[in-house]
Amino acid sequence: MGLNHQEAEREFRPARHDRVQLEEISAAVDEIDYAGPAAAVTGVCLDSRAVQPGDLYVALPGARVHGARFAAAAAAAGAAAILTDDEGASLAAGSGLPVLSTTAVRSVIGRVASLVYGTRADAPALFGVTGTNGKTTTTYFLRSLLRALGHETGLIGTIEIVAGATPVPSVLTTPEAPQLHALMARMREGGITAAAMEVSSHSLDYQRVAGLAFQVSGFTNLTQDHLDLHGTMEDYFASKAGLFAAETSRSAVVTVDDEWGTRLAAERRASGAATLTLATAAGAAPDADWVVSSIRPHGLGHAFELHGPRGAVLQVSTGLPGLFNVSNAALAVVMIVASGADLGTLQQTLSTLDPLTVEVPGRMQVIGTRPAAVVDFAHNADALERAIDAVRPADTGGRVIVVFGATGDRDATKRPVMGAVAARHADVVVVTDDDPHGEDAAGIRAAVLEGARAAVRAENLAADVVESAPRARAIEHAVQLARPQDTVLIAGRGHETIQEVQGVDHALDDRVELRRALLAAGHSVLGGAPIEGSTTRDEFRGPDPEGVKSS
Known part of the structure; x- marks a missing residue:
């Protein structure tokens, strides 16, 4: 079970907590006004759920609700004072805590935290x-x-x-x-x-x-x-x-x-x-x-x-x-x-x-060697181009098979650009899902595919462009296509172990899926320590209504 907010907050804190007077904070940061009673704080926290005893609770204005509305919860958790803006000061007045005020809260947080710690x-x-x-x-x-x-x-x-x-x-x-x-x-x-x-x-x-x-x-x-x-x-x-x-x-x-x-x-x-x-x-x-x-x-x-x-x-x-x-x-x-x-x-x-030979999780991480199988975090056009070129076999008989997608609720203009880059630099392009977030996954794939296919048509490229989803199935498909001299590159998610689809988190680790696919196809994988944060999972390998479409 993961840590709750208070437990996680404590992990950041030093064991020793000096007391800093509110008057000292007000004197050191010109933008902060304070005229209340003498009081001291030993920490600073922006989240009322994570407040530690003795903290200065920083109540920020939010998109939907002002943080000062949680002043009572912060006080109950042991906060010693509140830092907020004029609106927040009115909302926090009933908390019983001393209130420091400023016109732009976020602009002073770093200086206050530096002083306290x-x-x-x-x-x-x-x-x-x-x-x-x-x-x-x-x-x-x-x-x-x-x-x-x-x-x-x-x-x-x-x-x-x-x-x-x-x-x-x-x-x-x-x-x-x-x-x-x-x-x-x-x-x-x-x-x-x-x-x-x-x-x-x-x-x-x-x-x-x-x-x-x-x-x-x-x-x-x-x-x-x-x-x-x-x-x-x-x-x-x-x-x-x-x-x-x-x-x-x-x-x-x-x-x-x-x-x-x-x-x-x-x-x-x-x-x-x-x-x-x-x-x-x-x-x-x-x-x-x-x-x-x-x-x-x-x-x-x-x-x-x-x-x-x-x-x-x-x-x-x-x-x-x-x-x-x-x-x-x-x-x-x-x-x-x-x-x-x-x-x-x-x-x-x-x-x-040899200090520069160090494994970086999900960054050019080699999972197998025949075929070469690599997981990388490349998730924009420039990084994708570099990653594909980096893994291209020196032997001209070897192909690069790349599996990637684009994230939802993010910069949509880069999707066709990434597709075109993949078509120019890889031999086989398998377009799948990254993190769709709240968007329709098929629509995201369509934008990436259009960029790849348009580049193939306009530039007379030889790349084979296919679509496969969900992502685990796409990785399996890429491995099935691979010959021993080829390279399979799984790009975009790197070390990540959670895929968000329509607000639901699904366990998904490209390194685990790639190892699984390689072993299922009769290939060997590199040994080593367990992959950080990974879990065995089968729940998101469901039916593939769209199958694999080539063009």
């Missing part, structure tokens, strides 16, 4: 990574490198949150600002000296990382995604750029393989903030501070050189497939350089401990 820039040293693709893998590379260099490490990401060797369960995909600041205090208390964190555009827009101080921030790339939230690429870029404000990130490493990275680096440098540029693509920005060169095969992955200022050269290798993982590995290495690491020590660590 004593967040510092150096303990742990925080490495943040943002961009459209590559965030997760880069943070795993960073954690592995930092460990190899002798740090006690933490990880904050979409797959897991870990403090040292201890997983921190969460009921939220992205922790809110008070939880992140509490987690920094917990890590510091536990001797964690460095932590790597994924920073999404959502967390930046909703100010979930406000008040955190990043020692080094890194930028991977920017391609079309999340336009349902941001509207335009310009707004998407502005969101990502927020991480690189001088007051937020002490140092930055910006990959300048695309126009957005080049622009971001120029804007940050114009502010006078410490910035290193990184070029990883052939012909991209040869005048960058660090440039990837001499890429060559190395096992399933690649070895390469990083050329830096004053003739510096680092020899680097990663066992993860794909040239995009060269980019991710290079970014992680240069972020370590930007933190002040000694180059000689770093080179010795790279050469002797």
